Amino acid sequence: MSDFLDEIEAAVPALRRYARALTRDIDRADDLVQDCLERAIRKRALWRPTAPLQAWLFRMLLNLYRNDLRSRRRRGDHVPYDEMPIEPSTPPAQPGRLALAEVDRAMVQLADDQREALLLVVVEGQSYADAANILEIPIGTLMSRLGRARAALRVLTGTADEPRLRSVK
Amino acid sequence: MNAGEDKRPFEVTEATLLAYVDGQLSPGERAAVETWLLEHPDKAADVGAWQRQNAALSTLYAPILAEPVPPRLDPRRIAAGVSGARWDWTRVAAAAVVLLAIGSGAGWFMRTATWQEEPASERLIDGAVSAHALYVKETRHAVEVAADDKAHLVTWLSNRVGHPIGAPDLTAQGFQLVGGRLLPPPAETGMGPAAQLMYQDGASTRVTVFITTAADGDGKPYVKYQDHGLEAYYWANDQITCTVVGDLPEAQMQTVAKGVYQQLTWRPDPGGRS
Numbered sequence: 361m362s363d364f365l366d367e368i369e370a371a372v373p374a375l376r377r378y379a380r381a382l383t384r385d386i387d388r389a390d391d392l393v394q395d396c397l398e399r400a401i402r403k404r405a406l407w408r409p410t411a412p413l414q415a416w417l418f419r420m421l422l423n424l425y426r427n428d429l430r431s432r433r434r435r436g437d438h439v440p441y442d443e444m445p446i447e448p449s450t451p452p453a454q455p456g457r458l459a460l461a462e463v464d465r466a467m468v469q470l471a472d473d474q475r476e477a478l479l480l481v482v483v484e485g486q487s488y489a490d491a492a493n494i495l496e497i498p499i500g501t502l503m504s505r506l507g508r509a510r511a512a513l514r515v516l517t518g519t520a521d522e523p524r525l526r527s528v529k
Numbered sequence: 530m531n532a533g534e535d536k537r538p539f540e541v542t543e544a545t546l547l548a549y550v551d552g553q554l555s556p557g558e559r560a561a562v563e564t565w566l567l568e569h570p571d572k573a574a575d576v577g578a579w580q581r582q583n584a585a586l587s588t589l590y591a592p593i594l595a596e597p598v599p600p601r602l603d604p605r606r607i608a609a610g611v612s613g614a615r616w617d618w619t620r621v622a623a624a625a626v627v628l629l630a631i632g633s634g635a636g637w638f639m640r641t642a643t644w645q646e647e648p649a650s651e652r653l654i655d656g657a658v659s660a661h662a663l664y665v666k667e668t669r670h671a672v673e674v675a676a677d678d679k680a681h682l683v684t685w686l687s688n689r690v691g692h693p694i695g696a697p698d699l700t701a702q703g704f705q706l707v708g709g710r711l712l713p714p715p716a717e718t719g720m721g722p723a724a725q726l727m728y729q730d731g732a733s734t735r736v737t738v739f740i741t742t743a744a745d746g747d748g749k750p751y752v753k754y755q756d757h758g759l760e761a762y763y764w765a766n767d768q769i770t771c772t773v774v775g776d777l778p779e780a781q782m783q784t785v786a787k788g789v790y791q792q793l794t795w796r797p798d799p800g801g802r803s
Contacts, residue, residue: 368604376602377593393602401604401611463585481551482583483590488553496719503544506551510579517582 364413368400371414374484375421381479382425384468392428396421415490422476422494429472459517466516474509477502541565546572550579649718650770654763656715657739657772660725661759664710665735672708672727682709686724692742692769696726697792702785704728704736714741728785736775736782738789743768762786769793 375396379389399420467475473495480491481502492502541562548554549562566573600606664671674682679696687693689711696706707727714720718741726738743765760782763772771793773786 365604365608372598372602372604373594373596376596376598377590380593381590390599390602394607397602397604397607398611401608460585460589463582463589467586467589478586479590482586485552488548488551503547506547507543510547510582513582514578 364404365401367413368397368417371417372397374414375417378418378479378484379421379425381467381483382476383428388428392421392424395424399424412490415486415494418480418484418486419494419496462517463513466513469516470509470512474505474512477505478509478513481506541569541572546576547579550576550583649720650763650765652715652718653720653723653739653741653770654761654772656712656718656723657725657737657763657774658759658761660712660723660739661737661774664725664727665737671735673710675708676706678708679706686711686726686740689722690724690740690742691721692740694724694726694740694769695792697738697789699728699785699788702781702788703730704785705730707735712739734775734777736773736777736785738793739772739774740793741770743770762790764790 372393375393376389379392380386383389383392396417400417470478477491477495480486480494481488486494488499488502492499495502497505545554545558545562549559554562566576674685676682676696683694683696686709696709699706705728707729709724709726712723712725714722720741723739723741726740727735728738729735759774759776760779761772761774762782763770765771771789773782773789775782775785777785
């Protein structure tokens with residue numbers, strides 16, 4: 361039991377970060393993490409030690425987040441990527457560097473599924489296999505979401521048309 | 530966009546480049562990609578842009594990791610609270626019949642509002658209750674396939690739901706099968722279609738049974754739910770979920786639900802749990 365709790369404890373900062381990046385609200389994020397930890401502890405018997413505990417926790421957190429989101433939104437709010445209104449912003453003054461505020465704004469505009477995937481892989485450092493498992497999608501789907509997320513981010517941060525940089529000389 | 534038109538042993542595609550940027554490649558693969566990028570400056574520019582995205586995202590969210598964790602997120606504290614609770618799910622096998630009386634409908638909704646318990650079972654119960662309320666009022670169109678064509682009904686629903694569904698015999702409980710229909714899965718459960726079976730007694734009081742294939746091990750084993758005079762009994766095993774809905778007196782409702790439970794929730798593979 362204490363090993364289990366130790367492992368959970370070690371995962372808490374990353375869970376908080378993921379929840380915060382998704383919700384952009386510290387209290388809401390911590391509420392989700394608390395729910396997630398309670399569920400994990402109550403359902404300890406359902407955890408298969410063959411799967412990484414962290415991925416299991418992320419999956420539970422994500423389900424709670426989606427549920428929460430659903431109850432906050434009216435139905436019909438999911439817009440497929442192709443129809444998503446993307447407003448290109450102006451290119452940053454210094455090409456090649458991304459302003460954090462710009463990226464922060466762009467993340468808000470990403471489609472939910474793309475944001476969930478991108479944060480898991482890039483920020484939380486999950487392997488493609490674990491991320492696909494957490495999101496309950498095939499790896500191919502995950503990769504196409506990541507590809508679309510990256511393309512959308514480039515448009516949203518105004519770096520899609522930035523001059524091609526020279527590769528390493 | 531067609532990377533890798535040259536037939537080299539290590540083919541670099543868009544997916545390879547994404548995996549490179551996301552640190553998913555082995556050292557050997559990384560080296561091969563880096564060599565390849567030297568000859569493909571346009572792709573190297575894409576990779577550079579993605580790497581800047583990664584750097585920006587990591588920087589953006591890094592400070593959260595350094596924050597002190599609030600005490601309410603201490604797993605030991607939570608565990609102490611959980612073990613003091615009235616029930617312990619960890620001891621309940623997936624198909625165990627543990628009656629959990631939620632109490633009033635208001636109680637149920639408060640639970641969902643405060644701790645977002647068990648989304649799959651909630652949604653299934655909602656779906657079952659809505660479908661019940663909609664179709665029990667119908668006289669001529671209560672079912673799609675009537676009980677006089679029971680063999681077809683059972684085959685059809687089993688095929689569409691994806692699991693053998695025998696229509697339980699509730700004669701002993703005083704109910705005859707009226708028939709059944711196929712329903713779309715409750716919204717956003719990601720599940721397959723549902724089957725609804727309808728029964729009625731001599732006074733034309735109806736109960737419905739709502740069946741889907743199993744949720745992903747995330748459901749409550751057994752839940753009783755009441756709302757506006759309707760009672761729903763939900764349970765799940767590793768193969769199906771089943772919700773019985775009706776507005777019978779509680780004792781009678783329990784008898785009916787028990788009859789359905791005994792006939793539907795078989796476990797051909799009892800291994801793996803003890």
